[in-house]
Amino acid sequence: MYTQMPRFAIIGHKAVTTPDFSLNDMPGGAGRMDVLCRCINTSFFLSHDLRRNVECYLILRGGDEDITLRFSGDTIRSLNPDERSAGALIKKGLTTPAEDQFKKAAGGIVIRKGGLAKLLSEYPFAVLDENGEDIRSPETLPENYILSDHVNFTEEETELLNDLPRYSVGPRVLHADHTITVIQNELDRREQQ
Amino acid sequence: MYTQMPRFAIIGHKAVTTPDFSLNDMPGGAGRMDVLCRCINTSFFLSHDLRRNVECYLILRGGDEDITLRFSGDTIRSLNPDERSAGALIKKGLTTPAEDQFKKAAGGIVIRKGGLAKLLSEYPFAVLDENGEDIRSPETLPENYILSDHVNFTEEETELLNDLPRYSVGPRVLHADHTITVIQNELDRREQQ
Numbered sequence: 001m002y003t004q005m006p007r008f009a010i011i012g013h014k015a016v017t018t019p020d021f022s023l024n025d026m027p028g029g030a031g032r033m034d035v036l037c038r039c040i041n042t043s044f045f046l047s048h049d050l051r052r053n054v055e056c057y058l059i060l061r062g063g064d065e066d067i068t069l070r071f072s073g074d075t076i077r078s079l080n081p082d083e084r085s086a087g088a089l090i091k092k093g094l095t096t097p098a099e100d101q102f103k104k105a106a107g108g109i110v111i112r113k114g115g116l117a118k119l120l121s122e123y124p125f126a127v128l129d130e131n132g133e134d135i136r137s138p139e140t141l142p143e144n145y146i147l148s149d150h151v152n153f154t155e156e157e158t159e160l161l162n163d164l165p166r167y168s169v170g171p172r173v174l175h176a177d178h179t180i181t182v183i184q185n186e187l188d189r190r191e192q193q
Numbered sequence: 194m195y196t197q198m199p200r201f202a203i204i205g206h207k208a209v210t211t212p213d214f215s216l217n218d219m220p221g222g223a224g225r226m227d228v229l230c231r232c233i234n235t236s237f238f239l240s241h242d243l244r245r246n247v248e249c250y251l252i253l254r255g256g257d258e259d260i261t262l263r264f265s266g267d268t269i270r271s272l273n274p275d276e277r278s279a280g281a282l283i284k285k286g287l288t289t290p291a292e293d294q295f296k297k298a299a300g301g302i303v304i305r306k307g308g309l310a311k312l313l314s315e316y317p318f319a320v321l322d323e324n325g326e327d328i329r330s331p332e333t334l335p336e337n338y339i340l341s342d343h344v345n346f347t348e349e350e351t352e353l354l355n356d357l358p359r360y361s362v363g364p365r366v367l368h369a370d371h372t373i374t375v376i377q378n379e380l381d382r383r384e385q386q
Contacts (some may be wrong), residue, residue: 024217027275034275041231042374047366048343081368082220082227083276150241170378171385173240175274181235181374185363192364 006187007144008180009057009119010039013151017063019094023087030087031062035149037086038177042184044073045081051184058090059115066115069093069105076108116146116160125164130173132166135186142167145183147176199380200337201373202250202312203232206344210256212287216280223280224255228342230279231370235377237266238274244377251283252308259308262286262298269301309339309353318357323366325359328379335360338376340369 014031021030026037036058043056054073059066069090071079079085089109096105098113105111112118119125126142135141142165153161169182207224214223219230229251236249247266252259262283264272272278282302289298291306298304305311312318319335328334335358346354362375 024277027273027278038231038234038274042371045368045371047368080220081231084217085220170381172381174374174378175238175240178235178238178374178377181367181371182378184371185367185375185378188363188365 004143004187004191005053005055006051006184007055007057007123007125008039008043008147008183009059009116009125009145010036010147010149010176011059011116011153011157012036012061012149013154014062015058015060015149017060017065017067017094017098019091021087021091023084023091026083026087032150033087033090034083035176036060036090037083038175039147039180040071040079040086040089041081041083042177042180043071044076044079050076050079057119059119061115065113067094067098068112068114068119070102070110072108072110074108078107116157120160120164127161127164127166128169128176128179129166130168132168135167135169135183141183141187141190145180147179149176197336197380197384198246198248199244199377200248200250200316200318201232201236201340201376202252202309202318202338203229203340203342203369204252204309204346204350205229205254205342206347207255208251208253208342210253210258210260210287210291212284214280214284216277216284219276219280225343226280226283227276228369229253229283230276231368232340232373233264233272233279233282234274234276235370235373236264237269237272243269243272250312252312254308258306260287260291261305261307261312263295263303265301265303267301271300309350313339313353313357318354320354320357320359321362321369321372322359323361325361328360328362328376334376334380334383338373340372342369 026033093105102110219226286298286302295303
């Protein structure tokens with residue numbers, strides 16, 4: 001048995017940090033929040049079940065200062081697979097004012113100030129990179145993965161990520177949410193062995 | 194080089210067949226149309242690109258008679274990754290009255306009457322089944338895959354699918370859209386070899 005708590009952290013470069021966005025315009029006014037909603041979906045959903053051992057971190061960079069929301073599979077409530085459902089939970093999470101430490105914002109959701117640097121100081125993360133090692137190859141895989149939304153990591157982020165191990169999910173560059181699905185499938189297969 | 198035209202056909206058991214559904218209530222009033230929207234996303238999207246060689250068939254069973262919409266990657270227009278974008282194209286496709294033969298409904302979208310039996314008479318399909326052969330195992334993989342939405346195949350469908358080859362994407366049962374992502378990844382890897 002191969003027990004893990006996989007963590008997926010996705011950087012939303014333009015994603016807003018206030019709850020006043022419209023669920024009808026998540027790609028536009030909310031700064032590609034739709035990408036982050038799909039990452040929540042692929043982090044947690046199994047057929048008629050949730051992956052209770054997973055944590056998903058959204059690093060929202062579209063406001064005055066970075067905000068991090070953490071979703072925990074073991075305590076998340078009211079999450080359905082559609083994008084609007086995840087968007088509604090992000091809105092709900094953002095109604096709680098962020099402080100330096102994580103604070104409960106809703107069932108299974110906590111919020112704090114800070115972004116990538118803070119998270120990297122807490123857990124060892126790997127980075128998804130088309131030139132990284134194929135995730136099917138290594139004997140053991142990392143638990144924790146950093147992904148970017150629809151744009152590349154910034155120079156400042158790249159600097160922070162520079163010394164981390166790099167993995168690829170295959171010959172084509174995929175959307176962040178699809179990348180999470182492929183990693184989950186690889187982790188599922190290894191857990192079964 | 195391994196050239197293919199993968200086809201993904203997804204049965205939407207409750208999915209409506211008229212365009213008067215709300216993009217704000219695709220899981221409810223539109224009969225879990227959100228599942229089909231996500232399957233369109235994972236059939237076609239690469240990072241900053243589309244899979245031009247793919248066809249995606251939606252078999253809508255929530256009306257008086259079955260309707261099939263076909264989306265073609267080589268000619269599809271105005272498709273963005275968010276669920277509402279795919280939903281808007283489904284709505285647009287459904288404004289064209291269906292006849293027995295495929296008829297153009299929008300750029301890259303055609304519509305016709307009929308469902309699973311008709312499609313199975315045209316192409317050899319494989320079925321996704323948790324007890325099927327692991328897609329990583331066989332020397333060659335099928336091009337065409339039938340999937341169900343959030344519910345199991347009906348008895349009538351199971352009868353039609355009974356003699357088809359069956360494949361599994363891994364040890365856990367996944368949502369239809371996630372299953373498509375895993376198949377695409379396996380096809381990508383084989384194409385590269």
